[in-house]
Amino acid sequence: MKQWKRHMIQAVSALLHNPYLSNFLTGRVHRGKTKHLCVPGLNCYSCPGAAGACPIGSLQAVIGARTKNVSYYVFGTILLFGVLFGRFICGFLCPFGFVQDLLHKIPLSKPSLPKRLDKTLRWGKYFALAAVLILPAVLTDSYGIGAPFFCKYVCPAGTLEGGIPLAIANEAVRGALGLLFSWKMVVLIAVIVGSVLLYRPFCKYLCPLGAIYGLLNRFSVYQMKVDENACVHCGKCEQVCKMGVNVTQDMNSTECIRCDHCKTVCPTHAIKSGFFVKD
Template sequence: MRGKHIAALRKAVQAGWGVLSNAYVTGFIKGTIYQGPLKNFCVPGMNCYSCPGALGSCPIGAMQSIFDARKRRFAFSVVGYLAAVGLLVGRFVCGWLCVFGLIQELLYKIPVPKLKIAEKPDRALRYVKYAVLLILVFALPFFWRDSLGIGEPFFCKFLCPVGTLEGGVPLVLLRQELRSAVGFLFRWKLILLILTVLASVFIHRPFCKYLCPLGAFYSLFQKISFLRLKLDGDRCVSCGKCEKSCPMEVHVKSDPNSAECIRCGACVRSCPAGALSFSGGAWSMKDPAGGLAKKK
């Protein structure tokens, strides 16, 4: 019962954040986007700024828009912001504050037989997101320019299914002039979106596991972030329930602060011995819905 309450709390936070950060209702009615001052700031999760409802900016899109190949301009503000978030909470954002993560989780609830990728190829595929971060988000937008000297947001343009789902599809449906401009690129991105949606039905959060550059960036700070998972070795009874419950297939006992952990708390609530807890600088928490306890 307690576990169900925690899971419900996480779903409520995910849904609440999704609604709050996409609350520009006029955009969905008129096919426009919000242009107010909140767009100066980035949300911590993946959320396309061309979504008609988006109130904030997407950090991955913002980073690429600041990179200027002509002037070799680096995105200090966004990189600093994301590093600060990563250092404070690691991939907690992925588990609790990412709209696209929630959408994938809901798709995974469709009752069909699930696909289990063998550990070796699975571990290898998880490195792809670091290549996406390095090549499509950092290197190409920062160094490449066309004959006119203009750079491109490579990740957004060629790979991101979030922009297609949240921005492309609703805007193309709502605006005639965009419908008439649809070409190869839109079809390519639509195919990628359909593949991501289909994969999400059979695999838990495939985009987060294998492709998301934001998850890759946050994971760099996972081992040293202030918010972390703590395993009390004296209490652990080695039942393996934590690892069975982990949707990201983390080896909780040997590596509780793995780069793949999205801090969803499934392991904490599954532990019968109370050996796992979330811990910060001066506090610890047995479960995300429970109270805080000061360290002795």
């Protein structure tokens, strides 16, 4: 699939995640029944346009609740999304992934991190996942309630999709901004600058949702496969992969976001992708 077609699908998905555009003017969040459901991508439920619940925010909200330390419903939903699609969600459906893709199109110099540093930083998303699962359960206040630490101190999607629009349109929110918002703006600016220079730094290094979906890549119904008989080992697929995947050796890597870029450049059409791909 051509990359512009993928971007069209990403745009439609971003709109389906956030269809209530008029709420951006009123500074309110949608309060309909669809908010019982988690969406597949990282999309803040405090985004005025959001139709559903953010899976990472929901996971932390339930884990941090006074009566629970485990979230069966949200974890089951994430597991189901992951086992059906894997990181196809990152490549095609996630609104924050789309934002990073667009930022990376800004024509500035694109440096690459030293390989050792890049590999080390990629562990960051697993630490973020551990923080999401553990911190709200163990670091609780006097009422037994744990804060959503990832959302509170890290998540740039919440600042971009929720914080900034609400601060613009909602006077009460604007009046309550303080040090925490300043910190979250610093994180957001760092991710924006990083996304212009590097390809999808948040997905590679920080996203706990991508970490779960990545671990499910090899089990997912959506698959990518290399036809070993057709492959001429030209290496074009690996040269073009911005996620650093060794395509012919590690097609179901935890890092592959199923963007189809490798498939597009393959001269012998040896790479196949989709549901129920035959060997």
